[in-house]
Amino acid sequence: MTSTSHSHLADPESPRRTTLSFDTPSGERRTTPARLAPRESRRDPRLPQLIRSGILDDKAQSCVQVWLTTADAANPAARALLDRETGNALCLHRVFREPPNASLFPRIIGHELDTPEPYLLYEPPRGFPAARTHVMSATDLRPLARGLMQALSLLDGQDLVPLGISPGTVLWDGTSLQLWGLEAMIRTGRPRIRWGRTPYCSPEQRRAEGLTDPRDGVWSAAQVLYQLVTGRPGPADRAPADLASHRVLAETLRGAFAPLARDRPTPAALLDLLEPGASGRLALDAPADESRPHREAFEQTLRLKRQAPAAEPHDERDGAAAGEVVCPYCLENIQLDLGSLFVTDSRMQYQPLNPSGIANPLRRQDIMRGAVQKCTADPDFPEHFIPVPYLTYGKPLTIAMVGQSSTGKSHLLTQMIAAITDGGLEPFGLQWQSVNPAQHARFVRERVQPLRDGQVLDHTSGVGLDGFARFVESLLITDARGQVRPVAFFDLGGEDLVRTDSALRFLLGVDAMVFVVDPALALPLPQLDHAREHLGLAVNRDGDLAFATVLDRLPKNGPYLDVAAAMVLGKADLLRFQPPVDRWLGEAPPTALDPALSHEESADVYALLRRLAGQAWLRPFDTIRRCTLHVSSATGGQEAEGRYPAGSGPRRVLEPLLSLLAMHGLIDVPGGAEAFAVGKAPALEAVPLSDASDSPREETM
Numbered sequence: 204m205t206s207t208s209h210s211h212l213a214d215p216e217s218p219r220r221t222t223l224s225f226d227t228p229s230g231e232r233r234t235t236p237a238r239l240a241p242r243e244s245r246r247d248p249r250l251p252q253l254i255r256s257g258i259l260d261d262k263a264q265s266c267v268q269v270w271l272t273t274a275d276a277a278n279p280a281a282r283a284l285l286d287r288e289t290g291n292a293l294c295l296h297r298v299f300r301e302p303p304n305a306s307l308f309p310r311i312i313g314h315e316l317d318t319p320e321p322y323l324l325y326e327p328p329r330g331f332p333a334a335r336t337h338v339m340s341a342t343d344l345r346p347l348a349r350g351l352m353q354a355l356s357l358l359d360g361q362d363l364v365p366l367g368i369s370p371g372t373v374l375w376d377g378t379s380l381q382l383w384g385l386e387a388m389i390r391t392g393r394p395r396i397r398w399g400r401t402p403y404c405s406p407e408q409r410r411a412e413g414l415t416d417p418r419d420g421v422w423s424a425a426q427v428l429y430q431l432v433t434g435r436p437g438p439a440d441r442a443p444a445d446l447a448s449h450r451v452l453a454e455t456l457r458g459a460f461a462p463l464a465r466d467r468p469t470p471a472a473l474l475d476l477l478e479p480g481a482s483g484r485l486a487l488d489a490p491a492d493e494s495r496p497h498r499e500a501f502e503q504t505l506r507l508k509r510q511a512p513a514a515e516p517h518d519e520r521d522g523a524a525a526g527e528v529v530c531p532y533c534l535e536n537i538q539l540d541l542g543s544l545f546v547t548d549s550r551m552q553y554q555p556l557n558p559s560g561i562a563n564p565l566r567r568q569d570i571m572r573g574a575v576q577k578c579t580a581d582p583d584f585p586e587h588f589i590p591v592p593y594l595t596y597g598k599p600l601t602i603a604m605v606g607q608s609s610t611g612k613s614h615l616l617t618q619m620i621a622a623i624t625d626g627g628l629e630p631f632g633l634q635w636q637s638v639n640p641a642q643h644a645r646f647v648r649e650r651v652q653p654l655r656d657g658q659v660l661d662h663t664s665g666v667g668l669d670g671f672a673r674f675v676e677s678l679l680i681t682d683a684r685g686q687v688r689p690v691a692f693f694d695l696g697g698e699d700l701v702r703t704d705s706a707l708r709f710l711l712g713v714d715a716m717v718f719v720v721d722p723a724l725a726l727p728l729p730q731l732d733h734a735r736e737h738l739g740l741a742v743n744r745d746g747d748l749a750f751a752t753v754l755d756r757l758p759k760n761g762p763y764l765d766v767a768a769a770m771v772l773g774k775a776d777l778l779r780f781q782p783p784v785d786r787w788l789g790e791a792p793p794t795a796l797d798p799a800l801s802h803e804e805s806a807d808v809y810a811l812l813r814r815l816a817g818q819a820w821l822r823p824f825d826t827i828r829r830c831t832l833h834v835s836s837a838t839g840g841q842e843a844e845g846r847y848p849a850g851s852g853p854r855r856v857l858e859p860l861l862s863l864l865a866m867h868g869l870i871d872v873p874g875g876a877e878a879f880a881v882g883k884a885p886a887l888e889a890v891p892l893s894d895a896s897d898s899p900r901e902e903t904m
Contacts, residue, residue: 217241223259225313225324228296230730233313235261239268247371251275252285252386256327259312266312270322279852282321288386289314289323290780291363295385298361298490307354309383317841328383330376334369339431341451343377347431348455349477350380351424355470356485359417362391366398366408366415368423370430390789391415402426402439406462409439416464421473425459428452494783497810504809505882508828511762513877528599531674531691532587534709535580539594543577546570547641553577553588571595573640590639592689593677599689600680600867601712602860605753606695606719609738611773613694614660614837615719618853619860620676620692621651627857630794631870632683639677646676654838657847682869695753710756715767715863718750718823722777725816734777734841746819754826763828767866767880769859770823772808776836776854783807787834788854796865796872798879801831808832829880831862 218238227233239257246254252269259266269288275281292311299305312324333339339347351373358365367387374381387398397411398404405422407413429437432452437443442460447453455476461467471482526538545553556574561567575588593599604612623635624647637643654660677691693713723734727742735741757764778784787804809832812820824830839852865872865879872879 218257223315223324225315225322226730226733227313228293228311230728230732232733233261235259237266250284250386251278251281252288257324259324264312265327267325267327268322269325270320273319276319276321282316284386285321285323286316286779287389289316290785291385291388292323292325293780294361294363294782294785299357303379304353304357304485306379307350307357307382309381309385328374329381330374330379332371333373333375333427333431334371336370336375336431338434341432343375344428344431344451345477346378347373347375347380348424348428348451349474349481351382351427352470352474352477353481353485354380354382355417355420355424356474356482358388358420359391359470360485363388364391364415364417365420365423366396366404368420368427369400369403370427373427389415390786391417393789394791395419399423402436405464406440407464413464417470418464418467421459421467421470422464424470425452425456428456494807494810494814497813498806500813501806501809504825506884508763508881509884511828513761513765513828526594528594528689529601529709529712530578530580530587530589531593531677531693532589533578533581533584535578537576537578537580537589537594539591540576543579544571544574544591545577545588546574575639590642590677592636592638592679593691596679596687596689599677599691600714600869601691601693602715602717602863603693603695603710603713603753604717604719605749606773607721607724607747607749609724609740610719610721610747611837612717612719614654614851615717615771615773615835615856616675616692616694617650617654617660618837618851618856620646620678621655622853622857623678623860624651627792628680628861631796631861631864633864633869634681636679636681638679638689643676643678654851657851659842659845659847680864680869683871688869695749710753711758713757713766714867716753716769716823716827717859717863718747718768718770719773720747720770720812720816720820722772722774725812725820726778727815728778728781730781731777734774737841744817744819746817746822750823754822761828764826765828767863768823768827768830769862770808770821770830770832771835771859772812772833773835773837775834776838776840779836781811783811784834788836790855792855793858793861796861796870796879798872798874798883801862801879802882804834805832808834829866829877831859831880833859833862835859 219241221237221239222234223237224232224234237257237259240255243253243255246252246269251271253272254267254269257266257268258264269285271281271285289311292309295308296311299308306329309328310326312326314323315321355365365382365384365388367384368382372382372384374383389396392414395408395411395413395415398408401409403423403426405419408419426437429443429452432449437460440462446456446460455473457476458466458468459473474481527536528538529535530537541558544556544558546556548554553575556570558567558571561570571591574591576591576594578587578589604616606612628635650660673694675692675694677689679687680690681687723731723738723740724743724747754764757766772784775784775788779788787807809821809824818825824832833855835856835858836854837851837856838847839854840847861870864870866876868876874883
């Protein structure tokens with residue numbers, strides 16, 4: 204926040220009267236008449252956010268609104284910046300609610316982001332930017348330095364690194380400090396980005412080298428303190444030559460000007476120099492980890508899975524020897540019949556095809572790729588045709604999406620396939636082709652393009668004939684070894700699952716399942732009440748009925764179901780400021796599958812669902828032996844009047860599919876597919892069960 208941010212905080216003249224409706228930090232919805240100042244300014248000329256003062260009339264509460272114009276909000280990067288600021292403000296409010304720590308940071312009043320002009324509201328800033336002070340006395344400098352290091356230490360405890368510390372974001376009221384610039388705080392260990400001004404940004408940050416480190420903020424703080432003592436900025440890449448002549452700085456900033464972060468002291472170390480033992484007292488004030496017992500339950504569940512006998516290994520291409528596959532429409536077994544082939548003519552009418560008359564092998568291959576076979580396996584089923592490539596590459600890998608109709612699984616599946624066609628599988632050594640080019644083009648035209656343009660998709664039965672197991676799309680996936688496998692996607696409608704038994708045979712042959720959890724149905728959080736009201740939903744503590752129906756019908760050949768599965772906490776944008784969802788939505792798209800990272804995400808999602816939703820929502824994970832858990836958002840935000848205001852911005856839509864492909868051997872992962880699915884057993888766990896029961900050490904795990 205620059206000095207211009209505070210020039211208009213007096214009572215607004217001729218205020219603009221409006222009504223604001225926003226989410227409070229507690230998650231409740233607040234609607235109030237408001238008066239907003241007609242004057243506005245930019246906190247930073249390089250950033251899109253505008254700022255103006257106002258009064259919320261329901262409580263006569265002064266506020267500062269940070270907002271984006273409709274034009275700026277159309278830029279995803281600008282929205283992401285406001286999202287990041289809001290997430291950081293909510294995190295600090297959640298963790299540091301009480302003084303004295305709470306006073307170190309801006310206090311958020313509320314936010315409304317899924318709107319054409321998104322905004323957040325703060326309490327008015329306390330104090331004035333240090334940029335207004337030419338030289339500060341040693342009497343004031345020491346408490347300011349202590350407050351600054353205390354703020355950095357608290358941020359370090361939340362894995363946040365402030366990139367924008369400068370004389371414009373450090374506010375001082377004569378007795379205490381308030382640190383602004385929440386839009387420029389990112390997680391420890393993320394790639395550095397160029398941010399801030401010289402000399403306040405560290406040399407590594409200025410070059411965008413390496414990963415963010417808490418000691419990046421130490422450099423920035425040292426530069427601010429140096430300017431407050433001397434009245435001039437310091438060097439951009441080294442310690443000031445006259446540092447030793449300023450006793451307070453020399454005593455406090457030992458090594459803080461080192462060009463490399465690893466050579467600088469931590470914020471806690473500097474804080475202890477200013478106030479011995481202060482960092483330890485901060486650690487004692489840290490909130491308890493509410494997720495710990497639930498993460499332990501996750502590890503115990505995995506341990507039991509590892510100790511259970513695995514199902515008999517089977518060839519992934521079983522069924523190919525007989526040449527039979529399951530028709531994706533009528534769900535009967537069929538095989539290639541050269542006497543039942545057709546191609547479409549210029550009028551899109553089916554004409555019989557006799558491939559025996561095509562001598563040229565290249566032309567024959569090309570024609571056969573666009574050909575279809577009429578399926579007659581079920582004479583009572585409406586006429587339907589199967590793409591020939593679906594029948595010629597062995598047993599397809601069938602993936603079924605499971606969940607109630609409101610879960611957003613159709614949007615998720617659309618974005619998942621769109622990510623594939625955008626090349627999302629290439630970093631993992633996989634290539635793709637459409638099974639049928641015309642069918643794929645129709646899917647892109649009718650589903651992918653409208654969703655990308657910000658339209659809300661209708662609840663449809665997908666591409667193909669209406670029916671219970673709705674066939675959506677199929678692709679040919681080539682793995683790193685050159686083996687080709689058809690992958691077919693189905694959408695299992697929640698209502699149909701409850702009222703029909705026609706899918707029993709289909710479920711017997713399903714290879715993989717994606718269970719989509721709707722947070723509005725599962726999580727009794729107040730911030731989801733607005734979404735529930737909009738969608739006409741209520742929290743269901745008994746879990747998704749569609750999950751239970753499918754799990755009860757799947758074949759069981761041991762203590763666990765052996766179908767590969769992924770549980771997805773969908774619509775995660777509704778929870779994008781809720782830990783641990785905020786962390787995973789901020790992760791960069793992977794370029795390799797990391798079993799440790801997958802394990803960590805699964806543990807986080809399991810703990811969140813177990814703590815807030817209850818065990819019923821975890822039945823797929825508890826019942827299926829090979830199951831991972833994921834966070835995903837198909838749209839990146841909520842709809843408004845049938846559209847997504849910022850367009851659809853999918854996040855982490857491909858990760859569940861990558862997990863399923865790894866479990867089926869299409870992607871090689873360290874430790875193998877089995878270890879990826881159920882985790883790697885610790886050495887102690889390898890003790891045979893008969894012996895482990897007598898082991899006192901085993902009981903301590």
